[in-house]
Amino acid sequence: MIDRLDRKILQILQEDATIPVAEIGRRVGLSTTPCWRRIQKLEEDRVITKxxxxxxxxxxxAKVTVFVSITTSQHNEEWLKRFAEVIRDVPEVVEFYRMSGQVDYLLRVVVPDIEAYDLFYKRLISRIDIADVSSAFAMEQIKYATALPLNYIPLEKDKGMA
Amino acid sequence: MIDRLDRKILQILQEDATIPVAEIGRRVGLSTTPCWRRIQKLEEDRVITKxxxxxxxxxxxAKVTVFVSITTSQHNEEWLKRFAEVIRDVPEVVEFYRMSGQVDYLLRVVVPDIEAYDLFYKRLISRIDIADVSSAFAMEQIKYATALPLNYIPLEKDKGMA
DNA sequence: TTTATCGAAGAATAATTTTCCCCATTCAGT
DNA sequence: ACTGAATGGGGAAAATTATTCTTCGATAAA
Known part of the structure; x- marks a missing residue:
């Protein structure tokens, strides 16, 4: 699976993917080739997806983020499938979750301003049958990270050292 | 500012940043050098941040996403500054917004499971004085895009053609 | 001890990025 | 209309980086 070195590599690549392999190797204590091979493997294994x-x-x-909570009466597979398909091609929707609890689905929508959101909103409810929608507006994005926490990865024993 | 060609380039790079400049140029109808120069400029201008x-x-x-809605009695600058600083170094918090409406702040937290979330939660409220917290669990991530919609960019007139 | 396996290292090669120099177009000023 | 500066594009060379290839050393099982 993944060992400490892989994790270090992932940590670096999650923050900055422009760093040359040789430099990454230097930072994690590896020469270029084995470091390169590890990165290849992480890509083959789809740990790194893109x-x-x-x-x-x-x-x-794209200054305004809106969180859209959706409740629906339709709870069948078919409805969700169609919904997901529509959403997939809407660039304004950058995140889409199926939730537990009161809300069924949660969307994060990105638009330039409130008017644009209103247009988006009208287009959405016209395309899909939704029972209840509630919108919460973000005033400020204080943190946005694409990097996931890596400290929960179950670590394999380290491989042999030179 | 940004013209049609820049936008095409951004669109490509947002989806896949491994494509060689020469290939990007080919796709947008530009040779390597001017395409490279445009990408450089987009990076200098911090349109591309990383x-x-x-x-x-x-x-x-990192299988479980939890949306944490926070309400606070403290509404002063100092409190937020300290809060933001703490959050910035917590890798489990991948997104952090200041909201309008009932909820003051919204966090997206990523953890392996519910138990880990509970630990995180306890650690959070011990470190910061918070009035009210409510957690909503995501069962499934149906869409996650890092790519922002580009169709709202105010386009500059196209530059002279050869 | 021998052999098989796995990872590491260094050098050679291929691909890509970056630089350099030149050409075409546009536009303002004369 | 001409000139010159500013802007943007193109091709080829240089520099850097990725990728491949071959060899070496450590480890573990027989």
Whole structure:
């Protein structure tokens, strides 16, 4: 599975994927080749799923985040499948969760302003049959991390040392 | 500002930042050098803030997402500043918003399971003075995108064509 | 002790990024 | 209309980085 070295590598790559393999190796105490192979393996194993550029929301006019809580009377598989499919292609919806508790689904929606959200909202409820919707507006994004916590990974015994 | 070509480039890079510049250029109809220069500028201008590796939550034992709604009696700058500082270094908190409406703050917290969440929760309320907390558990992450919608960018007139 | 396995290291090669120099277009000023 | 500066694009060379290949050393089982 994943050992300490892999975890260190992931930690680095989660924060900055532009760092050359040789430098990553140096930081984790490995020469280029084995470090490179580990990264390859992490990609093959789909631990690393992709590498992306992260943009500044303000600079692309995506300043407002809205959390949309959805309750539905429809609880069958078919309905969800269709719902998920519609959402998948809507770029304004950046996150989508099925919840436990009162709310059935939670969306994080990104738009430039309240008017744009209203348009989005009307388009959404016209496309899908939803029982109840409630919107909560974020005034400020204080933290946004793509990096997941790695301290919960069950560690394999370290591999042999040189 | 940003023109159509820049936007196309951003669209590509938001989805996959491993594509070579020459290939990106080909896709947007540009040769390597000017395409490279545009990407450089987007990075200088901090439109692109970073490039990161995205991991599979299941593979790193970060399977449970909890949305934590926080209400506080403290509404002064100092309190928020201290709160934000504490949160910044907690890797389990991947998102943090200041909200309008009933809830003051909203956190997205990532942990392996409910027990781990309980530990996290206890640690949180011991470190910070909070009036009211409510937790909502996500059962399933149906969509998670790091890519922001780009269709709201105010476009500059296209630059001269060769 | 021998052999098989696994990871590491270093050098060679391939691919990609980055730099450098030049050309075309636009536009303001004369 | 001409000139010159500013802006953006292109091709080829140089530099850096990724990838491959081959070898070496440690470990564990027989």
């Amino acid at each position: 590498r992306v550029a992260v943009l500044d929301p303000k600079k692309v006019n | 490039r990161v590796a995205v991991l599979d939550p299941k593979k790193v034992n």
